Amino acid sequence: MKFEKKRASTKQEIPTASLPDIVFMLLLFFMVSTTLREVDVLVQYTLPEADAIEKIENKRLISYIWVGKDEKIQLNDNLVTLEEIQPIMYEKRVDLPNVIVSLRVDKNSDMGVVTDIQQELRKADARRVNYSARLKQ
């Protein structure tokens, strides 16, 4: 006697025609949300921690200033001195009227350098600042 294997008569295939579409959609999302140009940070810093912090929604408005452990100041891609901040920030401010300056300052630095930077920013009229901080655990 011959045994015949039972086989389902329906097709056993997942339709893959729409797969590229789905993947492209994901791809598009990541392409849009990615900010590719990451700046090399040349200073060492640890951010302070705080509770009452806010998120900045609009990343394109932010420009960063880093202050490292050794009081080095980095603006955009390179290290700058205090006097250079004002003209650079002023130019930025002309391009982007509501620029937010995110200050990423090492938590052990002194207020002196922060005050100096703030004075420069005020002179450049870039007055929206954000003291970068991490959420307290």
Next chain:
Amino acid sequence: MVKIKKRKMGEAEIPTGSMADISFLLLLFFLVSTVIDVDTGIGLTLPEFVPESDQELVPISKDRMAALLINENGDVLLNKEIIAIPQIKDNLKERIKSKIELPSNKKLIVSVKTDRKTNYNLYIQALDQVKGAYFEVREEYAMSQFSKEVRDLTEEEDKDMKDKIPMIISIAEPEKI
């Protein structure tokens, strides 16, 4: 009649089988290279820069001012009384609350002043307390007025709340040494 035979067109098709593979590859690249880090921190608007010669002194009544001084040893003075940093929030909350119904030119002004040698972390902790006080008062106000949380408020309600409880934090003019 002579039948003119139509030339049969070769079927023109682009093989799309590998399309998914290609797009997956691209997807993978973007997945790996993306950094979704949201910048978090304490936002503040600095006062406008006025040259020293143009500066005017505007008298501000004492009960409007909350002067916060932080010196280089980490001692904190709130209205000339020594206070510990975690106490700032409760202290300010009372004062902010008592001024909710006052007109906008009578609201509390918090002025923060530091030494050049003050530790930055201390300054952030103090500022955090001040912000925290405002956030908590706003939260309570939204709860009692609209019985909603702040983030659920409509635009008008949000505006009303911000009019009633404006955040006025002033960074004191640094002194010349």
